[in-house]
Amino acid sequence: MRTSADYLKSLSDGRQVIVDGSPVDDVTTHPAFAPIARTVGELFDLAADPANGMQVTDEVTGNPVNRLYVAPRTAEDLTAWRAAAQVWADHTNGWVGRSPDHVGAFVAAFASHPEAFATERGLAENVVAFQRRVVENDLYVSYAIIPPQVSRATTAHAWDGDFVQVGVKEEREDGIVVSGAQMLATGGAVADEILVSCIKPLTPEDTDFAISFTVPVATDGLRLYCRRPYATGATSDFDYPLTTRYDETDALLVFDDVFIPWKDVFVYKDVPGLRQQFFDTGAHVLGNFQAQIRFATKLRFLAGIARKVAAVNGVDRFPGVVEKLGELASLVSVVESALHAAQFTAAADEQGLHRPGAQSLYAAMGLQAELHPRVIGILRELVGGGVLQVPSSVAELQNPDTAQDMERYVSSPGISSVERVKLFKLAWDAIGSEFAGRHQSYELFYSGAPFVVKGYAFRNYDYDRPVAAVDEFLASYGVTELPALQEVPA
Numbered sequence: 001m002r003t004s005a006d007y008l009k010s011l012s013d014g015r016q017v018i019v020d021g022s023p024v025d026d027v028t029t030h031p032a033f034a035p036i037a038r039t040v041g042e043l044f045d046l047a048a049d050p051a052n053g054m055q056v057t058d059e060v061t062g063n064p065v066n067r068l069y070v071a072p073r074t075a076e077d078l079t080a081w082r083a084a085a086q087v088w089a090d091h092t093n094g095w096v097g098r099s100p101d102h103v104g105a106f107v108a109a110f111a112s113h114p115e116a117f118a119t120e121r122g123l124a125e126n127v128v129a130f131q132r133r134v135v136e137n138d139l140y141v142s143y144a145i146i147p148p149q150v151s152r153a154t155t156a157h158a159w160d161g162d163f164v165q166v167g168v169k170e171e172r173e174d175g176i177v178v179s180g181a182q183m184l185a186t187g188g189a190v191a192d193e194i195l196v197s198c199i200k201p202l203t204p205e206d207t208d209f210a211i212s213f214t215v216p217v218a219t220d221g222l223r224l225y226c227r228r229p230y231a232t233g234a235t236s237d238f239d240y241p242l243t244t245r246y247d248e249t250d251a252l253l254v255f256d257d258v259f260i261p262w263k264d265v266f267v268y269k270d271v272p273g274l275r276q277q278f279f280d281t282g283a284h285v286l287g288n289f290q291a292q293i294r295f296a297t298k299l300r301f302l303a304g305i306a307r308k309v310a311a312v313n314g315v316d317r318f319p320g321v322v323e324k325l326g327e328l329a330s331l332v333s334v335v336e337s338a339l340h341a342a343q344f345t346a347a348a349d350e351q352g353l354h355r356p357g358a359q360s361l362y363a364a365m366g367l368q369a370e371l372h373p374r375v376i377g378i379l380r381e382l383v384g385g386g387v388l389q390v391p392s393s394v395a396e397l398q399n400p401d402t403a404q405d406m407e408r409y410v411s412s413p414g415i416s417s418v419e420r421v422k423l424f425k426l427a428w429d430a431i432g433s434e435f436a437g438r439h440q441s442y443e444l445f446y447s448g449a450p451f452v453v454k455g456y457a458f459r460n461y462d463y464d465r466p467v468a469a470v471d472e473f474l475a476s477y478g479v480t481e482l483p484a485l486q487e488v489p490a
Contacts, residue, residue, distance in 0.1 A: 001048040001055070001064060002138035004041025010192065011037060013218040017189045017251070018225050027189055032229030035244050036096070037190045040140060043088050043099060047138075054084040058135060068101040069135045071108040071286070072354040078346050082339075085293045094298025095246035097291075097442060098186040100140040103195055105290045107131050107141060109283035110266070112353040116280045117266055118273060127266050130214055141214065142191035144182040144253050145199045157205040166196060166255050167209040168269060175261040176268070178211070185251040186442075189224050191217055194253065199278055199448070202271050210274050212267035213260045221258040224251040230435045238394040241426050243435040250438075282355045284456075288447060289342060289356040292364050295443070296335040299375055303328045305427050306379045312412050312420060313386070324378050331371050338364035358460040366457035369450040372443035380431050387428040390421050397421060 008028045017024040027033035047054045047066045055064040072078040088099050111131035114124040147165040156165035163180035170177035188194050197212035231247040234240035267273040278284045310316035338360045345357025396402040397418055406417040430436055447453045
């Protein structure tokens with residue numbers, strides 16, 4: 001299986017990643033991308049170590065492969081799959097939203113349901129072949145499945161200008177030529193390939209934009225415009241411990257007449273096919289099972305910071321603080337419990353994919369936009385002004401002339417100034433830094449706009465049962481059984 005050395009070496013391939021108006025020569029050495037590339041490399045090392053239990057024997061080759069790229073077929077498979085996803089989530093403490101297992105799960109589910117894809121031009125076969133490529137080459141696939149934010153009042157066909165959203169510009173015998181843009185390729189700058197599609201509902205007039213394909217990041221004509229990187233502004237690991245490890249690079253993809261061979265096309269001018277690939281295959285459920293494993297891990301980490309801050313400040317037994325910590329425990333437990341329930345209620349579908357239970361999974365997703373801000377809010381209350389009154393950088397702790405002041409005035413009983421400042425700088429990177437601000441928006445829209453995500457919860461909840469209970473209760477009484485009105489004397 002691929003190691004970090006293999007992965008990092010593969011990234012030096014001439015990909016066009018743009019930052020501050022200029023192309024990046026090498027993402028493995030550029031300060032904006034080297035940290036997250038190193039982190040992703042560490043994930044590959046974990047998977048390559050049999051001791052971590054992330055491997056499974058490939059049924060085709062007999063070789064060990066990453067379990068997270070293979071669809072679970074039994075309850076035992078799903079248990080092992082979840083444990084493997086937890087290994088990666090733990091390594092990043094849930095701060096890397098688009099680790100390779102996210103889209104890997106989508107692709108595994110796609111390949112479990114080739115019947116959801118058209119047979120014309122071999123599209124269904126392409127999906128299966130692509131999943132084999134991911135498994136056998138241990139690929140990191142990101143995705144870009146949201147149109148540019150030009151106008152939400154209309155869809156792509158009504159926008160001014162041709163091919164703002166990526167679409168088919170030319171059909172050729174050997175493939176298609178696409179042009180336009182798509183977002184939001186989180187991690188795309190350090191991925192191997194990017195799955196490009198559209199999860200936003202399109203209209204019949206948008207046929208040219210109803211496509212799904214995969215493209216190597218280094219393909220000619222593909223440019224990645226990354227948002228402002230945060231890692232480059234971080235002064236040190238000590239001052240920004242999260243930013244310097246986990247700053248993924250959200251990117252806008254621009255396709256300048258990019259050729260896509262037919263073998264890499266999965267959906268072609270097929271509006272219903274876009275929805276089928278995500279929802280009829282189980283990809284949306286399995287991919288978001290991974291996402292909620294990651295999210296629960298992050299919430300636990302935030303709760304851990306809060307608990308430690310309260311202890312350092314000596315207030316962890318104050319009733320008001322205990323209440324806040326108790327609420328944190330409740331919020332984290334809601335997501336953890338939903339994951340347990342999704343696993344407990346999982347069942348094999350008609351193609352043998354063991355799907356996590358959708359009701360509990362979408363219930364947790366439906367609350368994600370409320371849970372994350374609330375957890376951050378509680379942590380913000382508990383750290384108080386402590387995150388503001390920390391030295392400007394680790395330099396004050398290193399300089400003997402200032403270190404004495406730090407030790408005298410910026411410490412707590414039983415805690416050195418270094419330990420206290422280290423903890424509060426971690427808290428600031430979680431709630432107040434530019435990196436933290438991006439994460440607040442990221443979690444809010446992780447699976448789409450909140451009304452969209454709550455729509456998933458609505459559609460996957462069995463309302464027939466509670467409505468029947470209400471109907472039965474209403475039927476148990478009526479106006480005929482009301483006591484007669486007493487005649488009031490004139």
